[in-house]
Amino acid sequence: MRALNVEALTRVEGDGGITVTLDGKRVKSVTLDVHEGPRLIEQLVKGMTPADDLNVVPRVCAICTLSHRYAALRALEKAIGIRPPEKAQLTRELMMLGENVESHSLHTFLLALPDCLGYPSAIAMLNDYADDVKRALRLKKFGNHVMAATSGRIVHGENPILGGFGKYPTKKALEEIKLKSHELVPDAVRAVELFASLEYPTYSEADMVFMSVNAPNKQYGFAGESILISNGKEVNVEDYKKLTSERVVSHSFAKRSMYQDKPFTVGANARLVNMGKRLDGQAADLFKEHYSDRWLKNPLMNNLAQAIEMVWSLEHMPELVDKITSLENPPIEQPTREDGAGTGAVEAPRGTLYHHYEIKKGLIDVSDIITPTAQNLDDIERHMRLTAERMLAEEKGDDEIRLGLEMVARAYDPCISCATHLVTLKRI
Amino acid sequence: MTRQSPKVGIYGFTGCAGDQLMILNCEDQLVDLFGATEIRSFVMAKSDNHEGDLDVAFIEGSISTEEQLKRLKEIRDRARLVVAIGTCACHGGPQAMKLGEGKWDEMYKKVYGSAKIHVSKAFEAQPIDAFVKVDLYIPGCPIDKGEFLGSVSKLVAGRHPYLFTAPVCLECRWKENPCILYAGRFCGGPLTKAGCGAVCPSHNLPCVGCWGPTNDLNVSSEYKLLKEKGYDPDEILKKIRKFGGANVAKLLKDLEKGKEAKP
Numbered sequence: 001m002r003a004l005n006v007e008a009l010t011r012v013e014g015d016g017g018i019t020v021t022l023d024g025k026r027v028k029s030v031t032l033d034v035h036e037g038p039r040l041i042e043q044l045v046k047g048m049t050p051a052d053d054l055n056v057v058p059r060v061c062a063i064c065t066l067s068h069r070y071a072a073l074r075a076l077e078k079a080i081g082i083r084p085p086e087k088a089q090l091t092r093e094l095m096m097l098g099e100n101v102e103s104h105s106l107h108t109f110l111l112a113l114p115d116c117l118g119y120p121s122a123i124a125m126l127n128d129y130a131d132d133v134k135r136a137l138r139l140k141k142f143g144n145h146v147m148a149a150t151s152g153r154i155v156h157g158e159n160p161i162l163g164g165f166g167k168y169p170t171k172k173a174l175e176e177i178k179l180k181s182h183e184l185v186p187d188a189v190r191a192v193e194l195f196a197s198l199e200y201p202t203y204s205e206a207d208m209v210f211m212s213v214n215a216p217n218k219q220y221g222f223a224g225e226s227i228l229i230s231n232g233k234e235v236n237v238e239d240y241k242k243l244t245s246e247r248v249v250s251h252s253f254a255k256r257s258m259y260q261d262k263p264f265t266v267g268a269n270a271r272l273v274n275m276g277k278r279l280d281g282q283a284a285d286l287f288k289e290h291y292s293d294r295w296l297k298n299p300l301m302n303n304l305a306q307a308i309e310m311v312w313s314l315e316h317m318p319e320l321v322d323k324i325t326s327l328e329n330p331p332i333e334q335p336t337r338e339d340g341a342g343t344g345a346v347e348a349p350r351g352t353l354y355h356h357y358e359i360k361k362g363l364i365d366v367s368d369i370i371t372p373t374a375q376n377l378d379d380i381e382r383h384m385r386l387t388a389e390r391m392l393a394e395e396k397g398d399d400e401i402r403l404g405l406e407m408v409a410r411a412y413d414p415c416i417s418c419a420t421h422l423v424t425l426k427r428i
Numbered sequence: 429m430t431r432q433s434p435k436v437g438i439y440g441f442t443g444c445a446g447d448q449l450m451i452l453n454c455e456d457q458l459v460d461l462f463g464a465t466e467i468r469s470f471v472m473a474k475s476d477n478h479e480g481d482l483d484v485a486f487i488e489g490s491i492s493t494e495e496q497l498k499r500l501k502e503i504r505d506r507a508r509l510v511v512a513i514g515t516c517a518c519h520g521g522p523q524a525m526k527l528g529e530g531k532w533d534e535m536y537k538k539v540y541g542s543a544k545i546h547v548s549k550a551f552e553a554q555p556i557d558a559f560v561k562v563d564l565y566i567p568g569c570p571i572d573k574g575e576f577l578g579s580v581s582k583l584v585a586g587r588h589p590y591l592f593t594a595p596v597c598l599e600c601r602w603k604e605n606p607c608i609l610y611a612g613r614f615c616g617g618p619l620t621k622a623g624c625g626a627v628c629p630s631h632n633l634p635c636v637g638c639w640g641p642t643n644d645l646n647v648s649s650e651y652k653l654l655k656e657k658g659y660d661p662d663e664i665l666k667k668i669r670k671f672g673g674a675n676v677a678k679l680l681k682d683l684e685k686g687k688e689a690k691p
Contacts (some may be wrong), residue, residue, distance in 0.1 A: 037442035037492030038550050039523035043535035055636040056522050056670055062446025062570060107451065114475070121474030123462050141455040155446045156638070157572045159631045166631035169561075232430055337607045 018384065018405055025392050030385040032377055032409060042367045050076040050162060050335075050357070053364055056356065060369065061415055062155050063106070066099045066147060067348035068369075069160055070223065071355040074344025077162060079359045081336035087327040088164040091150055094177070094320050095160065096222045096346070097313040098146025101139055101188075103349035104257040104268070104306040104313075107413045108191055109136030112303050113405050116198045132194065139310065144316070149173045163333030174321045181317035188314055189282065191307035196290050203295040203390040204383040204408045209262060210270035211243065211352060211375075213345050220271075220278040220312060222347040229259070229276040230296075237345040240354045245372050263378035266351030267412065268305035269295060283312035299383050300411045306349070338362040348372050350413040371415045383408050386402055434483035437469040439503060441489030441496045442553050443521055446570035447514035448472045448488055454573055461577075462651040466582055482507040484583055487556055490516040490524055495548035496561060509583070512555070512562045515569040515574065515671050519640040523553040524673035547559040553565045555673070565620055566591065569638035569671055572581050595642040595650055600626040608634050609657050616668040618650035619679065637668030640647055641679040649684045 021028040044376055045053045057072050058065040070092055077133075084092075094426050109132060110122040119125045122133050149169045151157025158396060159166045210230040215221030227235045227243060235243055239283045255259060258264075276287050286308050295301045341358040351372025358366035384405050391401045440448050451509040452473060454461060461467075469477040485507035491497050504510055512518045520527055532552035556562060566579055566589075579589035592598075596617035600607070603626050616637035617629060618686060621644075628635050644650070661680050669676045 037490075037496060037523075037553065038536065038539065039442060039492070039540055039553065040532070040535045041522065043538055044522065046523055052667070052670065055638075059444050059446075059569065062444040062449045065444075065446070110452075110473075120476035123459070123474065124476070128457065137455040140453075144453055144455075152633075153627050155450060158633055158636060160626050161633065166628070166633040323473050325566075334658065 008308065018409060019383070020388050020401075020405065022388070022392065027385055027388045027392065030388055030405075032329050032384070032414075040309070043367055045364050045367050048364050049362060050080060050364065053357070053367070054161065055158065056237065057367075057369065058156055060371070063103050063415055064099070064348040064350070064371075065156050066095050066151055066160070067222075067346050067353050068355070069151070070096060071158060071344040071346045071348075071353045071369075072357075073162065074223065074346065075342040075357045076344075077357040078342025078344070078357070079340040079357050080162075080338065080362075081340065082163045082333045084333060085164060085330035087168065087324060087330055088160075088333075090320060090324045090327070091165060091168060092160060093221070093223075093353065094317065094324065095147060095150035097317055097320070098150060100141050100143070100313045102143025102147060102309055103413075104310045105136050105139035105143060105188075105191070107349070108195065108303055108306050108310070109133065109139075109345045111413075112407075112410055115403065115410060116195075116303075128331050132190070135190055139184060139187050139191075142180055145180075146177055149177060161332070162335070164330060165332075168329045169324075171325050174325050178318045178321040181314045184312060185282065185314050188307065188310040189286070192286050192290070192304065195304040195307045200294075200298060200300045201387075201404060201407070202298065203333070203387040203404055204299055205294070206383065207297055208299070208379065208384055209264040211259070211264055211266050212271040212274045213237075213347050213352060215275060215278070218278060220275050220280075224345065226262050226350055227345065227352065229264075230273050235398060237343045237354070240343055240345065240370065244354070244375060258378060263295045263382050264375065265299065265379045265412075267302050268309045268349070268373050269299070269302040269346060270351065272305045272308065275333065279308075281312070281315040283308055283315055284313060299379070299408060302411045302413065304324060306413070335362075338398075350415055351376060369417070371410070376412050376414065380409055380412050380414065433464060433466045435481065436465045436467050437479070437482045437485045437503065437507065437639045438467065438472075439485060439487050439499075439558075440472065441487070441500065441517070442492040442523060443489035443514065443516035445472060445488070447517075447568070450570045450573060450576065451486075454577060457577055461580065465580070480506065484509045484511060486511050486513050487517050488514045490520045490553035490555055491531070491559060492523065492553040493548040493550050500556060500560055509563045510556075510560060511564040511566060511579070511583075512557065513566045513568075513571050514569050515638060515640050516553075517556050518562075518565045518567040519671065519675045520553055520555045520673035521569070522670055524555065525669050525671070527552060527554065527674040528677070555675070564589065564591075567640045572623050572625070582641055593642065593644050594622050595644055595647070596622050596624065596626050596629070596639070597650065598622050599624070600629045602626075603630050605629045608632075609653065614657075614659060614663070614667055618654055619647065619668060619676070620663070620672075636670065637676070638671045640672040641668075641676050647679070648683055648686055651680075 016032045019031045045056055058068040060068050148154045152159030213224035214226045214228045215224045279287050340362050343356040345354050354370040356368040387404045387408050391404050485503050515521050582589040599622045615634040617635035620635050620637045621639040621642040
């Protein structure tokens with residue numbers, strides 16, 4: 001019997017750890033433990049007005065703050081009968097592109113790349129990869145800029161509200177975004193080249209099921225009214241519970257999801273598997289060049305998928321800005337009823353995010369939030385288990401196994417909300 | 429004389445990691461920040477973390493499990509200064525909005541049912557000063573880059589940082605925003621600490637109170653303003669306790685008492 005403790009699953013957003021129990025060459029169990037303390041947000045918003053709920057729920061996650069706000073807005077507006085004006089919808093799309101660039105640049109360059117290149121952090125990469133670290137910071141800063149221009153603040157901006165925006169971004173701010181997004185495309189293309197040039201270990205490979213929203217009008221996008229499953233099925237977002245069937249597990253304060261009793265994956269790779277053919281511009285070319293059957297079984301491809309998506313997000317900003325600036329600022333749409341229910345599904349950078357609300361007499365009666373990482377946890381464990389089994393069979397050392405497992409977990413860009421991570425490898 | 433760069437640790441507990449993210453969001457200063465200080469531990473950003481004695485521990489998040497409590501005390505023991513960053517660490521944050529009302533067990537059961545979770549025993553989230561001494565509070569949801577970097581520069585230079593004590597109304601006046609209260613809408617600005625740049629009122633939106641309660645000496649007249657506008661303490665509490673938790677309740681209680689004391 002042998003036990004091996006490994007320090008810190010670092011560079012992920014959240015307080016979690018991995019415990020692998022090894023019995024000789026057999027993997028007894030692999031668990032991703034979530035140590036993040038419970039917050040009970042869904043219970044706390046009960047009895048609040050929809051507007052008050054919108055102040056609280058984005059605080060579930062700082063990196064996905066606008067995805068939470070957008071999912072909540074879609075659900076709440078449906079529930080109380082608000083039809084957001086076209087300008088509001090387009091401005092929300094723009095804020096999502098900003099969040100996508102911000103989150104993906106942080107994850108690909110600064111959190112995942114150090115693994116692949118063998119550094120403890122992006123800061124440690126400065127001597128050898130100064131240009132790429134600077135590229136990452138440029139992209140991230142710009143993503144943040146778009147988030148601030150649309151939502152009012154870099155993190156937890158309150159500007160997107162029910163029925164519209166407190167204040168629409170100025171034409172000047174939008175034109176700046178248009179110009180700058182165009183300039184930054186080569187930085188994102190470099191991210192694609194970098195992640196395409198890396199060797200990806202095959203240990204974690206296995207057939208996967210992917211889910212993402214189905215963006216409207218056969219276009220690529222980050223919100224929709226139905227969910228695409230890579231087996232060809234499509235499900236209305238109001239039936240989200242059929243897809244996610246949440247349950248509680250003993251080693252985590254994060255709930256888990258299964259589809260037809262099997263784990264599934266959400267995220268940029270899922271979006272590209274389901275909607276990659278809808279990409280256009282340079283993103284489409286890069287997708288065609290780099291997409292292969294491996295994407296269907298190797299979760300590590302999510303890093304490359306995020307890089308391609310970043311190109312698409314930047315390329316789409318100018319078009320969106322033109323549409324937004326062509327419209328007058330509309331008045332804020334008001335609720336048309338006090339009772340109702342609604343589900344909103346959006347694509348957070350790390351996967352599909354659901355918010356569901358039931359409203360009675362203008363106050364929240366039921367709220368249900370299902371985060372992408374909660375949906376991914378079972379599949380992360382499955383791929384880590386395969387990785388551990390196969391690396392053990394090849395008699396790899398503990399350090400190598402540990403890195404292999406961390407890479408799988410990190411590739412999912414998990415967002416557990418961050419602190420004392422612990423990877424524990426127990427050999428019995 | 430050679431100066432050693434201060435040893436810094438950056439930690440996160442129950443919250444959204446937004447304050448640690450704001451540190452990473454200082455894109456233009458990040459390299460300098462890592463240069464001017466010796467960042468010994470920052471789990472969200474790097475793998476080579478070394479615990480040990482610290483000059484400053486920046487702590488984000490509220491405390492909601494036994495394991496976190498143990499870790500918090502351990503960090504306090506080896507840090508010369510403990511700085512609470514963000515509203516969760518300073519006041520408990522959204523997860524502590526009903527602190528002390530005794531409804532937590534019931535809510536917990538509704539979320540997790542009777543399932544046994546053996547990660548660590550959980551309890552209702554509380555600000556870090558409920559358990560350890562805090563030397564400096566940098567509130568915000570999330571913290572403001574300027575306030576954070578300004579504080580770090582002062583600390584590196586061995587001086588006491590300057591932070592706002594005045595309410596949001598001060599910054600709102602500086603921005604020359606029309607007053608939301610005078611337009612007939614509730615606004616948390618009068619009782620909320622400044623530092624955000626009055627961001628919500630600048631977007632024609634009421635202050636949501638995310639910096640937590642102000643400790644300005646003039647707060648009683650600000651409170652009077654709210655009451656003159658017809659808002660009662662229960663309503664005010666409901667609106668702004670979302671972030672300030674029990675500390676908002678305490679402030680309002682003190683203000684009510686103060687009012688009664690004066691004829």
